[in-house]
């Protein structure tokens with residue numbers, strides 16, 4: 001294909017006609033023979049160029065989408081907690097990093113281990129197409145999946161605006177804490193049904209489905225429950241998510 005492309009390198013408007021004319025001047029006999037040849041070659045050249053161009057465009061788009069470093073947003077909010085040991089209320093910071101992909105309708109949120117509170121580090125996916133949230137507990141390497149709560153998790157565009165406000169410092173990041181308690185209801189064996197992003201996130205990890213405790217009718221709180229805690233935000237307040245097995 002490359003060789004064909006070179007047969008009319010960056011010629012003017014009508015490279016094919018020019019080539020024919022050149023041959024015609026030299027020898028009329030060769031010209032009739034050569035004109036078929038050059039028309040064919042010319043078509044191949046154009047086809048080749050079209051392929052190369054299409055390849056460049058598609059390739060460029062792919063490189064842009066998948067290989068360019070993504071912009072990660074860092075955000076920090078703090079909420080007030082009353083101390084057991086002192087009269088003074090104090091502020092606890094919650095930091096997280098977000099990778100928001102608006103065109104895929106998905107947000108990835110990384111929560112490091114908190115400095116001043118107990119809690120687990122986690123990696124969270126909010127998939128707005130599948131309407132699912134997956135919490136990957138990084139210490140336990142377990143994945144927990146629940147329906148996305150659209151009244152708590154801001155859509156990607158608004159989430160991006162929130163993180164930009166947090167980063168610019170024009171937004172006062174002192175907020176409040178909302179607690180929620182989620183309970184494991186069943187194990188999910190086939191994570192491929194959860195959409196590509198959660199699939200990639202939870203593949204090879206023990207994965208469980210969750211439900212809000214206040215939506216389970218008649219469930220007694222068992223004393224032997226093991227719970228983990230993840231503090232994160234996807235809105236203007238911090239959510240304290242307890243996940244119990």
Ligand SMILES: *[C@@H]1O[C@H](CO)[C@@H](O)[C@H](O)[C@H]1NC(C)=O
Nearest residue numbers: 149150151152178179180212
């Ligand atoms: C979403 O979250 C809010 C606040 O935590 C809660 O009141 C509501 O029941 C949740 N909705 C669903 C569908 O889980």
